[in-house]
Amino acid sequence: xxxxxxxxxxxxxxxxxxxxxxxxxxxxxxxxxxxxxxxxxxxxxxxxxxxxxxxxxxxxxxxxxxxxxxxxxxxxxxxxxxxxxxxxxxxxxxxxxxxxxxxxxxxxxxxxxxxxxxxxxxxxxxxxxxxxxxxxxxxxxxxxxxxxxxxxxxxxxxxxxxxxxxxxxxxxxxxxxxxxxxxxxxxxxxxxxxxxxxxxxxxxxxx
Numbered sequence: 001x002x003x004x005x006x007x008x009x010x011x012x013x014x015x016x017x018x019x020x021x022x023x024x025x026x027x028x029x030x031x032x033x034x035x036x037x038x039x040x041x042x043x044x045x046x047x048x049x050x051x052x053x054x055x056x057x058x059x060x061x062x063x064x065x066x067x068x069x070x071x072x073x074x075x076x077x078x079x080x081x082x083x084x085x086x087x088x089x090x091x092x093x094x095x096x097x098x099x100x101x102x103x104x105x106x107x108x109x110x111x112x113x114x115x116x117x118x119x120x121x122x123x124x125x126x127x128x129x130x131x132x133x134x135x136x137x138x139x140x141x142x143x144x145x146x147x148x149x150x151x152x153x154x155x156x157x158x159x160x161x162x163x164x165x166x167x168x169x170x171x172x173x174x175x176x177x178x179x180x181x182x183x184x185x186x187x188x189x190x191x192x193x194x195x196x197x198x199x200x201x202x203x204x205x206x207x
Contacts, residue, residue: 023068023087037145050064056168121163131167132168161179
């Protein structure tokens with residue numbers, strides 16, 4: 001297996017979930033998309049999100065499919081219409097809820113993230129649960145790879161978690177714990193951005 005998601009493949013997978021996994025892997029792979037700090041194939045992140053969703057009591061195949069597909073519309077040429085055609089309305093609706101709508105044209109990073117928080121507060125229970133899993137995976141090692149950016153990133157994620165009140169309570173508690181325990185320096189983050197001539201709000205690409 002070349003996609004490096006073997007840890008998430010230890011259990012038999014529902015055929016539709018497997019199809020979604022393969023589709024997401026191909027979509028991200030077609031863009032040569034890699035994880036920002038580790039340079040791993042991008043599919044390791046959706047696979048980790050799906051693994052977290054698989055621990056949620058009562059989870060359905062559609063939740064796992066959406067977990068694998070949650071970034072394909074945002075990061076690749078794939079459209080919501082294609083997702084609906086291939087995987088059905090329920091999955092497409094979840095992917096749409098999980099796709100950021102803000103763009104650089106909306107203003108500074110701070111303003112875009114504020115718009116994202118407002119939108120996330122209104123998404124469905126299942127979409128909030130998948131978003132919490134997404135946040136948990138992205139938070140695992142941000143302070144190790146980008147310690148000077150971590151303070152900004154953690155604040156953004158804390159704002160998101162604060163409004164994801166209807167998602168799975170265990171994943172929300174896990175996300176909050178990861179944010180609280182991350183060893184970062186706000187002063188270091190801000191001074192690094194200032195010294196580089198960048199606004200703290202535009203210092204790094206979207207994650």
